[in-house]
Amino acid sequence: MSEQAPWWRDAVIYQVYVRSFADGNGDGVGDLIGVRAHLDHLAELGVDAVWLTPFYPSPMADGGYDVADYRDVDPLFGQLSDAEALIADAHGRGLRVIVDIVPNHTSSAHQWFAAALAAPPGSPERARYWFRDGKGDNGELPPNDWGSRFGGPAWTRITEADGTPGQWYLHNFAPEQPDLNWENPEVHAEFRDILRFWLDLGVDGFRIDVAQGLVKPDGLPDVRVGEPDPLRGNDSLSFMDQDGVHEVYREWRRVSDEYEGRIFVAEAWVHDPARLARYVRPDELHTAFNFNYLTTSWSAPEFRAVIEESLAAMARVGASCTWVLSNHDVVRHVTRYGGGAQGVRRARAAALLTLALPGSAYVYQGEELGLPQVTDLPESVLADPVWTRSGHTDRGRDGCRVPIPWSGTQDPYGFGPDGSKAWLPQPDSWAKLSVEAESGDEDSMLSLYRTALRLRRDNDELGRGSVSFVDMEESGRVLVVRLGDGHAVTVNCAAEVVSVAVPGLPGAPRLLLASASGVDWAAGTLTLPPDTAAWWALG
Numbered sequence: 374m375s376e377q378a379p380w381w382r383d384a385v386i387y388q389v390y391v392r393s394f395a396d397g398n399g400d401g402v403g404d405l406i407g408v409r410a411h412l413d414h415l416a417e418l419g420v421d422a423v424w425l426t427p428f429y430p431s432p433m434a435d436g437g438y439d440v441a442d443y444r445d446v447d448p449l450f451g452q453l454s455d456a457e458a459l460i461a462d463a464h465g466r467g468l469r470v471i472v473d474i475v476p477n478h479t480s481s482a483h484q485w486f487a488a489a490l491a492a493p494p495g496s497p498e499r500a501r502y503w504f505r506d507g508k509g510d511n512g513e514l515p516p517n518d519w520g521s522r523f524g525g526p527a528w529t530r531i532t533e534a535d536g537t538p539g540q541w542y543l544h545n546f547a548p549e550q551p552d553l554n555w556e557n558p559e560v561h562a563e564f565r566d567i568l569r570f571w572l573d574l575g576v577d578g579f580r581i582d583v584a585q586g587l588v589k590p591d592g593l594p595d596v597r598v599g600e601p602d603p604l605r606g607n608d609s610l611s612f613m614d615q616d617g618v619h620e621v622y623r624e625w626r627r628v629s630d631e632y633e634g635r636i637f638v639a640e641a642w643v644h645d646p647a648r649l650a651r652y653v654r655p656d657e658l659h660t661a662f663n664f665n666y667l668t669t670s671w672s673a674p675e676f677r678a679v680i681e682e683s684l685a686a687m688a689r690v691g692a693s694c695t696w697v698l699s700n701h702d703v704v705r706h707v708t709r710y711g712g713g714a715q716g717v718r719r720a721r722a723a724a725l726l727t728l729a730l731p732g733s734a735y736v737y738q739g740e741e742l743g744l745p746q747v748t749d750l751p752e753s754v755l756a757d758p759v760w761t762r763s764g765h766t767d768r769g770r771d772g773c774r775v776p777i778p779w780s781g782t783q784d785p786y787g788f789g790p791d792g793s794k795a796w797l798p799q800p801d802s803w804a805k806l807s808v809e810a811e812s813g814d815e816d817s818m819l820s821l822y823r824t825a826l827r828l829r830r831d832n833d834e835l836g837r838g839s840v841s842f843v844d845m846e847e848s849g850r851v852l853v854v855r856l857g858d859g860h861a862v863t864v865n866c867a868a869e870v871v872s873v874a875v876p877g878l879p880g881a882p883r884l885l886l887a888s889a890s891g892v893d894w895a896a897g898t899l900t901l902p903p904d905t906a907a908w909w910a911l912g
């Protein structure tokens with residue numbers, strides 16, 4: 374890509390889930406000192422930037438996505454000076470830093486919410502949130518039928534200062550996460566100021582939590598309780614993705630444009646690519662996670678369809694795509710793709726497909742080690758509010774948040790200082806998945822990621838440029854994707870070896886990297902073992 378292209382259009386960004394990355398002080402919880410101490414891992418891996426999940430003061434009702442103070446660091450994670458030092462250290466290694474911003478809701482421990490509870494109905498303090506009188510003869514029923522993302526109603530009734538049952542407030546997530554009212558100019562002003570606080574501190578961008586949820590529909594109309602979950606890729610719930618939200622992002626873009634090279638990435642679970650593209654129009658956000666890609670099942674035609682649709686939708690607004698396979702909210706993709714040896718094989722192939730596609734790519738901590746979902750955590754350690762709010766029917770997201778194994782043969786595998794246990798137990802089988810163990814193994818997932826990222830960095834057509842799919846007899850099982858003029862990525866999604874004649878490609882392709890052994894492309898015929906991908910230089 375030309376030198377003028379902004380860094381974020383093709384950056385590889387590593388997601389650090391701070392509480393599970395590395396523990397610097399031995400309390401069992403990852404922290405900013407731990408992240409600083411392991412920046413070399415990221416530099417060696419070859420990523421361009423790091424996204425840090427929320428580290429702000431918080432009662433941790435939702436792992437820190439319940440923010441009590443947007444301009445400080447929770448003592449659990451360190452102090453503000455640690456954040457500053459981390460930004461400086463990362464920049465010193467050529468890594469950019471993206472922080473999480475949570476504008477849909479505050480914590481119920483935020484001073485605004487405390488002030489709202491102390492103030493009467495109709496007060497300016499309550500107008501920063503969504504307080505409403507209840508329905509029913511005595512206001513005993515919630516104002517509408519919205520359900521919380523974490524289970525149960527999206528409304529909680531408060532007790533007024535005089536001790537009487539009072540109004541209800543809206544929380545699309547846990548009751549400890551009251552939704553902010555983005556119709557209130559004070560909320561806009563506050564967040565513009567928070568953005569500037571972190572921009573002035575030197576961060577390179579923001580990941581916007583629940584970006585599609587800020588603006589609520591007029592009159593807060595009823596929907597249908599119990600219908601599919603808006604965070605899992607179904608945007609049929611009418612209170613999400615309201616048109617008015619785009620005005621917020623135009624305003625935020627004007628703020629970021631006052632600085633050089635700073636970006637936003639939207640966490641917007643919006644299913645329709647054309648609707649998602651509205652978030653990345655030229656005067657709005659820079660990028661938005663492509664969750665349709667994340668949720669695609671292991672199928673060549675489905676991958677092709679989602680890739681073509683995504684690229685076309687983003688191109689229409691001049692934006693780049695943002696590819697993502699896992700994050701701290703979803704089942705790790707080794708497990709989604711079938712688990713065990715098959716899941717690992719597919720995850721290796723998926724890494725090569727993802728990192729070849731033009732656009733930016735996110736790597737969720739541990740995916741470079743091939744970590745699976747931990748599905749057998751004891752109930753006593755489950756910390757995700759989903760577990761309690763679902764009445765113990767949904768184990769929640771802790772299984773993808775188990776602390777990273779760094780070294781050694783038993784827990785905490787170098788996660789924290791010797792003797793300190795991690796906040797979630799790590800499986801015995803993870804000794805062979807540690808950074809140390811995988812660093813010495815050229816067939817490991819870590820070695821694959823390191824090599825892929827080096828090749829991508831050195832090669833203008835990997836992760837950048839144009840994409841065209843080659844039509845051929847085996848298109849139902851195999852993808853042959855031409856990258857620019859001189860490269861291709863090929864993927865066999867079938868459980869058998871496939872050999873296929875590939876029409877229309879020049880010369881003798883040279884293998885650059887394969888996710889498994891046994892690939893071959895000679896005399897016009899491509900051979901790929903089951904669930905295998907490869908990168909090629911076209912002769």
Ligand code: BGC
Pocket residue numbers: 435438439475546582583604640701702
């Ligand atoms: C975050 C979740 C969080 C939720 C509420 C999300 O989409 O990624 O981890 O629970 O927002 O803030």
